[in-house]
Amino acid sequence: MADPTRVSQYYRKKLEQHELTPEEWSAVRYAVIKHTLIAAATTVTLGTSAFLYARSRSWTRLQSLSFATAGNVVGLSVGGAIAMESGMKTVQERLQGSGSELLYLMDRYSKSTMKERLGAQEGDDLSAYDAAAGEQTLSSPRMIRVQGSEQK
Template structure:
């Protein structure tokens, strides 16, 4: 019986070595552009709201700065997760039915 870890490593190596076709490149570039903006907007929104919340309290400057920084980190994390998941779905939807090797490798590796 084959080892699942070796199979996963095989497809990971194939993904790393895969040369994108022009169609795959357009789909990936579209997903990165669109969903990077989602991550950035989420970060800015949570960071700004945390900053204004911290300023509305009678905290010291360091406490306010720490709270705003925590808001930025949470925004980056949440925005990154949302953008990564929706970006992968966008690439899959744009390459659906094209017989793309990238789509096959993504399906096998995940």
């Protein structure tokens, strides 16, 4: 059986090397724009709130600005985490049903890393799916469509 670490690394490498189709570019661009705005709004909101809170406490301007900077850093990290997670879901939703290879690779990478984090057993289903590196290209949605059209 394949080592779960190797499986997740294999899919990560495949994702890094994948060239996006126009449909995939559209979905990714939409998610980046939408969720960057969410992250920016979270950052501005927490930074401004921290600054106004500090000013209400009659702190000096320097103390207020340092508190606002801390609010911006927290807002950026929280907004970034939320945007990353919801951005990936947005890409998945927009590509659902299209047979996108990106969607397939994202799904396989997600499942393999989850198995890895949960301490996958040697006989788990994920390891059986893609034990060898060559199997992925034969089982991807795009290859299945091509093989199906050749058989007709």
